[in-house]
Amino acid sequence: MKARGITKCFGDVVALDGIDFDVAPGEIHGLVGPNGAGKTTLLGLLLSLAVADEGSLEILGTPVGRALAAPAGVAGFVDGPGLYPALTARQNLAALAALRDAAADIDDTLGRVGLADVADDRVRGFSLGMRQRLGLAAALLTEPRLLVLDEPANGLDPAGKKHVHGVLEQLADGGTTVVLSSHRMDDLEALCSEVTILATGRVAFTGPPAKLAAENRELAYRLRTSDPAAARRVIASTPGVAADDGPRQDEEVLVVRALVPALDELVRRLVGEGVAVRELAPVVSPLEAAFLALTEQENAR
Known part of the structure; x- marks a missing residue:
């Protein structure tokens, strides 16, 4: 078609x-x-x-x-x-x-x-x-x-x-x-x-849909690891990655914001430090994030 x-x-x-x-x-x-x-x-x-x-x-x-x-x-x-x-x-x-x-x-x-x-x-x-x-x-x-x-x-x-x-x-x-x-x-x-x-x-x-993650602005990701304290130190030293220090119900889950290349580097550094990555997923999917961005642009007009 x-x-x-x-x-x-x-x-x-x-x-x-x-x-x-x-x-x-x-x-x-x-x-x-x-x-x-x-x-x-x-x-x-x-x-x-x-x-x-x-x-x-x-x-x-x-x-x-x-x-x-x-x-x-x-x-x-x-x-x-x-x-x-x-x-x-x-x-x-x-x-x-x-x-x-x-x-x-x-x-x-x-x-x-x-x-x-x-x-x-x-x-x-x-x-x-x-x-x-x-x-x-x-x-x-x-x-x-x-x-x-x-x-x-x-x-x-x-x-x-x-x-x-x-x-x-x-x-x-x-x-x-x-x-x-x-x-x-x-x-x-x-x-x-x-x-x-x-x-x-x-x-x-x-x-x-996966292409949106690469083209979109920074997304927030849920990160669960074997050692949250060590993960925080690695996050702080990884360029392009920012920790979201807002209130959380689960202290073992960290929230980070990054583009895909910086996120890949974060995972490499975590593994290199012996920190196991048990969960890494967008808080809001790239498709939903793009939809919300468009909606916000329309409402701002």
């Missing part, structure tokens, strides 16, 4: 401002950004719910024109799945399969998303997480090659989230491209090989 110079306006509001966007086949690609950044608009363009005012868009090797018709092989939902609350889960999928002329195994599809036990329950009694799962099942009826999802983990408990993650990973392993938007940074970091951060309709970052 390839987008070049995509611009979309709604009256005087510029939702997307000349963005470039690339997603490789079989990739799980995440979209993140503050509210109003343009994520939902971009997902809508991928599903042909709207057309761009300027620029070119190619989906599954097919140039997208001005018609509101998604290329074959594209499925998903934006702003939550559209379901019939008076029908059961099975009846919903049967109706959608008939509309799409899809020869799908409905029971198998419900089983894939973990809804086999409630197949004959009416959707009006479903929780938000169950509705999201049924929306995913509806998108899978046509065996899409591009799956577009808006906040698919909304309302999911930990077991449900793990199940849905497994479904998406299996799809990607089979060559399906997945583009998803989420405010859940842990979901994006667990699932996505690439992320795109949007801010005011423009691309602020695109690439692997």
Whole structure:
């Protein structure tokens, strides 16, 4: 999938401002950004719910024109799945399969998303997480090659989230491209090989989540070692590393701020001094830190 110079306006509001966007086949690609950044608009363009005012868009090797018709092989939902609350889960999928002329195994599809036990329950009694799962099942009826999802983990408990993650990973392993938007940074970091951060309709970052750690400003890291006192001495002598001396509930956990190269040097020095590193992890993930930085910039305007 390839987008070049995509611009979309709604009256005087510029939702997307000349963005470039690339997603490789079989990739799980995440979209993140503050509210109003343009994520939902971009997902809508991928599903042909709207057309761009300027620029070119190619989906599954097919140039997208001005018609509101998604290329074959594209499925998903934006702003939550559209379901019939008076029908059961099975009846919903049967109706959608008939509309799409899809020869799908409905029971198998419900089983894939973990809804086999409630197949004959009416959707009006479903929780938000169950509705999201049924929306995913509806998108899978046509065996899409591009799956577009808006906040698919909304309302999911930990077991449900793990199940849905497994479904998406299996799809990607089979060559399906997945583009998803989420405010859940842990979901994006667990699932996505690439992320795109949007801010005011423009691309602020695109690439692997791990790349943000190298490009971001200094991050705070939790550091647990075998000898906190010795670790403090090493921290104090390592250039580019600063200790955070704020209040902590666990005195064995130190908090340091550093860029990645300085952090690497700190680890080398700790090991050289015989201090075992038992935990080293960002207090806030690089992706969440970038999101918060963008949000702060927007609020400051």
